[in-house]
Amino acid sequence: MTNQEELMKVVECCLTDELNCWDCPYCNDNLSECMEKLRNGAMELLKKQEQKKVEWRYGRAYCPECGELFPRKKETQYIRFCSYCGQAVKFDD
Numbered sequence: 461m462t463n464q465e466e467l468m469k470v471v472e473c474c475l476t477d478e479l480n481c482w483d484c485p486y487c488n489d490n491l492s493e494c495m496e497k498l499r500n501g502a503m504e505l506l507k508k509q510e511q512k513k514v515e516w517r518y519g520r521a522y523c524p525e526c527g528e529l530f531p532r533k534k535e536t537q538y539i540r541f542c543s544y545c546g547q548a549v550k551f552d553d
Contacts, residue, residue, distance in 0.1 A: 464505060466485050466501075467498070467501045467502065467505065469484070469485055470484055470485055470486050470494075470497075470498050470501070471498070471502075473487075474498065486498060508525075508546065508547060508548070509548055510548060511540075511548040511549060511550040512524040512525065512547060512548070512549055512550070513549070513550055513551075513552075514530065514549050514550070514551055515527075521551065523542040523544065523545060523547055523549065524547065524549065525542060525545050525547035526542060526544050526545040526547065528542060528543075528544040528545070530542075530549075539551075
């Protein structure tokens with residue numbers, strides 16, 4: 461799983477005027493490999509922000525990403541993110 465703070469540090473290093481690769485967590489001798497890791501990490505975080513439908517089992521709502529049970533029933537549901545993994549969720553049919 462991508463660490464958001466680590467990815468922010470990588471972007472910060474890449475956006476400076478001179479490439480400051482010494483501080484970059486993804487740094488190695490191959491710049492194209494570093495850029496690929498950056499793109500993949502950014503895509504993973506963006507996909508996590510997309511809402512996914514909750515999974516219903518036995519009348520209870522579960523997170524589609526990590527499978528944890530949501531604490532409330534559908535009628536009183538105001539949850540937008542899983543409190544365990546951070547996945548954005550929706551309860552609409």
